[in-house]
Amino acid sequence: MALRFSLRSPLAFLLLASGVYAVAAFIVSRLATLPDPEMLAAALTLDLTLLVPALYYGVLVRGRSWPTITVAPVFVFSFVAASFLIPDAYHGTLDRLHLVVPLVEVGLLAVLVLRARAVVGAYRTAPSADAYDRMRTAIRAALGDGLSSRMLAYEAAVLRYALVGWREQPVEEKSAFGYVRTSGYGGVLLGILIAAVLELVAGHILLHLFWSPTAALVHLALSGYALLWFLGDYQAMRLRPIRVDDEAFALRLGLRWDARIPTAQIAGVRRLEQPLLKAKDTLNATPLGRLRYLIELREPVVVDGPYGLRRTVSKVGIAVDDAERFEARLVEVLGLPQN
Numbered sequence: 001m002a003l004r005f006s007l008r009s010p011l012a013f014l015l016l017a018s019g020v021y022a023v024a025a026f027i028v029s030r031l032a033t034l035p036d037p038e039m040l041a042a043a044l045t046l047d048l049t050l051l052v053p054a055l056y057y058g059v060l061v062r063g064r065s066w067p068t069i070t071v072a073p074v075f076v077f078s079f080v081a082a083s084f085l086i087p088d089a090y091h092g093t094l095d096r097l098h099l100v101v102p103l104v105e106v107g108l109l110a111v112l113v114l115r116a117r118a119v120v121g122a123y124r125t126a127p128s129a130d131a132y133d134r135m136r137t138a139i140r141a142a143l144g145d146g147l148s149s150r151m152l153a154y155e156a157a158v159l160r161y162a163l164v165g166w167r168e169q170p171v172e173e174k175s176a177f178g179y180v181r182t183s184g185y186g187g188v189l190l191g192i193l194i195a196a197v198l199e200l201v202a203g204h205i206l207l208h209l210f211w212s213p214t215a216a217l218v219h220l221a222l223s224g225y226a227l228l229w230f231l232g233d234y235q236a237m238r239l240r241p242i243r244v245d246d247e248a249f250a251l252r253l254g255l256r257w258d259a260r261i262p263t264a265q266i267a268g269v270r271r272l273e274q275p276l277l278k279a280k281d282t283l284n285a286t287p288l289g290r291l292r293y294l295i296e297l298r299e300p301v302v303v304d305g306p307y308g309l310r311r312t313v314s315k316v317g318i319a320v321d322d323a324e325r326f327e328a329r330l331v332e333v334l335g336l337p338q339n
Contacts, residue, residue, distance in 0.1 A: 008063030016055050024048055024085060031087065041090030048082035049075065049097055065146045129171070130240060132157045132255065150308030157255055158232040165235030174329065176241040177320040179253070180234075185287040189234050196227055237287055242320060244329050249295070251303065251316060253285045259303040261295075261316075269330055270294045272317070282315040291317035293326075 024044050031037045053075045060066045083094055136153040170178065180186060200223040208216035237254035244250075249266060251259045276282065276291050283303060284291060295316040303311050320326045 008059060010060065013056055013059040016059065017052050020047060020052055020055070021081070021085070028085060028087065031090070038090060038092070041086055042093040045082055045086055045090075045093040045097070048085065049078045049094075052078045066148050067146060070148065131160060132236065132240065132258070135160070147308045150304070154255065154307050157236065158229055160232070161235040161239070161255070162228045162232035165232065165239055168235075168239055170239050170241055173243075174325075175243050175245045177244065177322060177326050177329070178238070178241045179318065179320050180237045180287060181321045183286060183288045183319060185237070185289075186234070188288060189230060193227065193230060196223065196230070199223070200227070242318065244326075244333050246333055251285060251295075251318070253287065255306065257283060257285050257303050257305055257311075259301055259316075261297065261301055263334055265297050265299060265301060266295060266334060267298045268296045269334070270296065271327075276317055279315070281313055282317060283311065283313040284317050286317065286319045289319060292319040292323065293317070 024047060027034075027040060027044060031040060034040055053071050056074045057068075057071050061068055061071060079094070079097060083091070086094060132153075135156050136150070139149050139153045139156070142149075170176070200220065203223065204216050204220050207219050233254045233256065240252045240254065242250060242252055246263070248263060249261045251257065251261060270293065272291050272294055276284075276294060278284075281300070282294075295318065297314050297316070300312045300314045303313055303316075305311055
């Protein structure tokens with residue numbers, strides 16, 4: 001398989017930044033033997049604190065539409081890295097730049113507060129009744145439609161559904177079709193959660209006793225997040241049914257997969273009697289168990305996945321709890337013969 005490398009990718013930035021740091025470390029190791037070390041140290045300081053953020057801006061902000069605000073933490077990180085790499089005797093330029101860091105931090109905090117207010121306001125006024133849709137709309141309005149904003153919306157949705165989703169009930173509508181009950185996913189998830197809790201407690205104690213408190217805390221944080229993710233994903237499955245209305249087919253699988261497919265894009269819906277073979281252009285959008293229907297599209301569509309990732313597919317496999325009502329709805333809305 002041929003691997004593709006893009007100059008507008010996070011990997012490209014990491015390689016470029018690593019090159020800057022590698023060259024700087026090489027020069028620093030010989031700084032005392034070189035002519036005019038103070039001037040060289042000043043140049044290295046500017047490279048580390050300004051060139052690295054500039055590369056980040058050019059590769060990821062301009063190249064991939066990441067939020068401009070993210071340049072600020074990169075600058076602060078670069079300043080801290082430079083303070084460790086440049087010897088204390090040559091910190092003259094760093095001492096001057098030190099006055100800029102608090103201004104950057106205050107500015108970053110102010111922007112975050114303003115963006116947070118904008119996100120809350122956009123969330124409250126978003127037209128969709130679906131909480132995840134409203135989060136994505138609000139964060140996109142405040143931060144743009146980049147990967148980082150999609151990741152932020154996903155993380156916020158995980159926490160939202162995990163913490164408050166259990167208090168809500170799915171809306172009963174003729175256009176809505178659940179997919180959790182007949183899959184048996186609820187029982188499987190219960191077993192996973194019980195095993196995860198037992199592993200969390202036992203692992204935390206063993207790591208604390210036989211390794212280190214820090215490792216135990218890291219394990220606790222990662223295991224706790226995994227529990228939140230499973231809970232949030234399940235509640236989202238329960239509260240975010242598949243929808244078939246006059247304009248679009250709303251594909252949903254909890255927080256895993258999500259797409260709004262115009263009805264004109266649907267070429268056919270085929271009932272599956274045998275297991276479907278895996279294919280690159282086919283998405284399995286079921287929580288557990290065998291696919292029941294294959295939706296074939298006229299043109300490939302982009303499906304939103306976990307953590308802001310996206311996938312392009314031309315076929316989607318699903319299963320629903322109420323097959324008879326689902327098929328009747330397909331005929332009513334799409335006018336497609338079922339086979």
